Amino acid sequence: MECYKIMTSIKNFQELMEKIYIQRDSKRGKENTMLWLMTEVGEFANALIKGNKKDLENEAADVLAWLCSECNLLGIDLEKVAVMKYDRKCPKCKSMPCACNNIP
Numbered sequence: 001m002e003c004y005k006i007m008t009s010i011k012n013f014q015e016l017m018e019k020i021y022i023q024r025d026s027k028r029g030k031e032n033t034m035l036w037l038m039t040e041v042g043e044f045a046n047a048l049i050k051g052n053k054k055d056l057e058n059e060a061a062d063v064l065a066w067l068c069s070e071c072n073l074l075g076i077d078l079e080k081v082a083v084m085k086y087d088r089k090c091p092k093c094k095s096m097p098c099a100c101n102n103i104p
């Protein structure tokens with residue numbers, strides 16, 4: 001739980017992924033890292049089908065880790081762009097909670 005306490009932001013987590021994986025991610029490249037991210041999203045969906053909470057948590061963590069890896073390779077500050085886009089409101093209807101007519 002100590003680790004959880006110091007990882008208080010998306011930015012900190014993305015920086016941690018960079019420290020741990022940037023060399024491996026750079027060798028793999030943007031396209032192959034994207035493929036791994038998609039694979040992890042598939043594993044997350046599989047865990048939902050199986051209904052195992054521990055697997056769901058594990059795969060959710062992997063999805064975030066691979067998303068951060070991809071953003072590191074692309075030079076994207078994930079926290080910055082996410083907070084800017086979802087600035088305390090739905091980016092489409094500008095409301096909180098979202099008041100969009102259709103649920104995609």
Ligand SMILES: [Zn+2]
Pocket residue numbers: 090091092093094095098099100
């Ligand atoms: Zn909305």
